[in-house]
Amino acid sequence: MVPHLITALTGPINELEQRIIDSMPAIERWFRLEWMEHTPPFYSSVDIRNSGFKLAPVDTNLFPGNWNNLTDQMLPLAVQATMAAIEKICPEARNLLIIPENYNRNPSYLSNLAQLQRIFKMAGLNARLGSISPDIKKPTELKLPNGETVLLEPVIRTKRRIGLKHFDPCTILLNNDLSAGAPGILEELYEQYLLPPLHAGWSVRRKSRHFQSYEEVAKRFGKLLGIDHWLINPLFAKAEGLDFTEGANTGMDNLAAQVDALLTKVRRKYKEYGIKEKPFAIVKADNGTYGMGVMTVRDAKELDELTKKARNKMGIIKDGQMVQDVIIQEGVQTSERMHDAVAEPVVYTLDRYVVGGFYRMHPERGVDENLNAPGSSYVPLAFAHSTHMPQPGMHPGASAPNRFYMYGVIARLAMLSASYELEATNPDAEVYD
Template structure:
């Protein structure tokens, strides 16, 4: 089922779709050339918003959960991509150590871990699960709602390697975003591949760095297609030294909210868009839909309730928020059964392997949908991400829309590649 676009303002997106479909050979060649120069993240998911007049990524996750929300029909694509990714990194690999998040009693998350285990097992690897939780001192089994189960085991660290009892892996795959910091047990693994790298975790990573890289990628892509980069790029700014609980540094947030709203208004005027612009203020690090606020006028920041200030002060694992990104809000005008929806695209290596719609009946077009009460509807990528239909009227073909989503998601993945290169602490710097 494909959500319908509830807006009359779909002219620019229909034009963008037509341009992307017509330019498919040039786009695929451009991506191939980029991947010759840059290494894709091991796996990625991207939240996309379709406003009808603009299509843009609003978040890029380098430790994606939610693999269980992909349909079984998408498994062959994921397995094939997993094989390609592993062959590139460690062709002789036979053992893979998968390290999940610590909140191991969340059965939805554990089902995601089980799906990852399945994907890499079908790719021909022995997969076992190791826990960063110091309380896991013996193999511990968790039953899943579908009757499956997973067993996590305590990690064993030698001087240069990480493994489990009677299990020495070539590759260590993190499905833990390191929000709480980088554990010593993961440092200094010089003889094993650790994926994604430590600086991809939220202990180091910043969203503003990612969207700086995305802006660069979007401009290159827009030049290739002869279009306005704003149609696929959310404007943003950032503020450091912010403390919402103590109301410190909020002058910077107010000034940047005001300036960004002014820029968006000018673009709306240029395109004849009558929507009221808004911005999203969110923690520059962290995930799980925490530390996020919608602002339509800078004056609203003077009236923020204590509850909201407290909500903005802390993200996952109790980490305090001291830096925020102020991002142009991209409304979503997609609906599924009258509920607001947004696509989330999943990739492994450089391949789109599937995705789903995040649907929330109680949220508005200008609100974060990654919140309690959301549910998921599969995207029909299994048959269509690389099979667009040229010549079909824009907006009328699900494969064409999915292909367009896949292109924007790959742009965000490429931006993540740029971002990881720029922030790599081990990279050689040349003057």
């Protein structure tokens, strides 16, 4: 199923697509050399926006859910990538423990866990679900919409390891983003591999740090291709020490100033490229997740008029965490539609490989709004061919594999940026003077 792109198939995005297809050997060699120096995050999902003149990632999730939205045709890619990743980490691995979100009983999330189990089992691992939630005190079977079940079992901590009753895993996979902080039961596990590491959780991670790394990667990649890196890089700024409670004004003047400065930069770029659209900014929690703590701002003056409801939505995110720091990101509108709904591609990676993805679409949201919100739905990306098999010689925009290869390149740039980011924030990294 190929999306209907309402953007005219001319202009910078097609020039970019053509440049990427023509440069495929150089691009693949560039990535290959990067992965010799850096370790990819174990898995990730990357939200991408295609405006017709710009293609850029707007979020990178290191604890991706929604694996259930990948089609059966995509599973072989995920299984092969899992095998490659596990061989590097723990070649003799037999048992793998998946740690899910503590209180999430959403049927879609449970289906995501079942899909992850399926992928790891097909990769030759005994994969079981171990909950660290206080309310799971005994093995608990939960039913899925398709009639299948998943079994959550309470995690048992010994002195240096965690596991389940009669189940000792070599590797622990977190599908829990640790928004409320790293629980003690997961700390000081010196004898097991923990993927992703604790410092990838939102209690440590910051979006602004990620996009700082992405900007560095985009500049180098832009130089490789001979393009303006702005075409693949959303400008950003950050504001700290905010208070979104009603009547409070702490940090709001600084936020307004940062929004105004960012919009001014974007206007300059629009003028340079002859773009007639009105720029906008997305303000979101710097450690946010699940699409919470996000708002669209078209003029800094709008911040003076935030309603109580808007402040409440911005002020508190997952697990009751207060928002004090935000990233202000150049808004990249989406010009893609599926079934008459605004849509954006989400690309999934495992190890250093693109393994699939889907379109997130929302019939009630505009082209300049966050689509990761209640009411969104998913349509698989048209990976009829591997994302690594573009079709040289095709007219830009005419080939779905070419468009999806381009998405895969952007997703891998974001994944590489995440590896830079995790290296920079690793508390166990050696520091040299």
